Amino acid sequence: AQTVTQSQPEMSVQEAETVTLSCTYDTSESDYYLFWYKQPPSRQMILVIRQEAYKQQNATENRFSVNFQKAAKSFSLKISDSQLGDAAMYFCAYRRGDNNNDMRFGAGTRLTVKP
Amino acid sequence: KAGVTQTPRYLIKTRGQQVTLSCSPISGHRSVSWYQQTPGQGLQFLFEYFSETQRNKGNFPGRFSGRQFSNSRSEMNVSTLELGDSALYLCASSLFVSEGTEAFFGQGTRLTVV
Numbered sequence: 001a002q003t004v005t006q007s008q009p010e011m012s013v014q015e016a017e018t019v020t021l022s023c024t025y026d027t028s029e030s031d032y033y034l035f036w037y038k039q040p041p042s043r044q045m046i047l048v049i050r051q052e053a054y055k056q057q058n059a060t061e062n063r064f065s066v067n068f069q070k071a072a073k074s075f076s077l078k079i080s081d082s083q084l085g086d087a088a089m090y091f092c093a094y095r096r097g098d099n100n101n102d103m104r105f106g107a108g109t110r111l112t113v114k115p
Numbered sequence: 116k117a118g119v120t121q122t123p124r125y126l127i128k129t130r131g132q133q134v135t136l137s138c139s140p141i142s143g144h145r146s147v148s149w150y151q152q153t154p155g156q157g158l159q160f161l162f163e164y165f166s167e168t169q170r171n172k173g174n175f176p177g178r179f180s181g182r183q184f185s186n187s188r189s190e191m192n193v194s195t196l197e198l199g200d201s202a203l204y205l206c207a208s209s210l211f212v213s214e215g216t217e218a219f220f221g222q223g224t225r226l227t228v229v
Binding site: 037045046050091100105108 | 146148150157158160163165170171173203205207209216217218219220221222223225
């Protein structure tokens, strides 16, 4: 069974600084997708960034980038130039590469941004 | 373009009752997935529907069921409610069920069982 582990229940960062959220996963599949979702107090899950396992290049989306280490099964999220609006719960998620929309989520990391 | 709409937003039910939650996906999306979010268990996959057919089901008892209509709207039903069913129920819609298609989430239905 696939599992996703986020070892940091809480993280804190100063506004404008950089923070890295950790995620590891366990799978025997070779084809899969990894995601980082953000859940603000409004509760709506918002996709932050997506990585295809077959791509070696790390995904980036503006201030958000990932460090994808396939052999180590590690998928960390780096947030640069942190903003107050980045404060939220962040979930790492895994999905198999077949026709399957069953996503496995980590326990989440609560990010606080200090002004 | 309207997002994923879940109704109702909040619900209070008594133990033993049943409840139906509704999810309207983004227009054109044919895949709808349901998740349960609790502080103790986190986010857990309930089931997924595509073109009115249940494609996948998570590890939940038979009291949890769902269906999808021809317009892709989906409902989930929980019968004989238990206190432990109190949770945020999230619905997500996708254009297809393939590859890395992005799942768009609704704001959820907060169910409280008393």
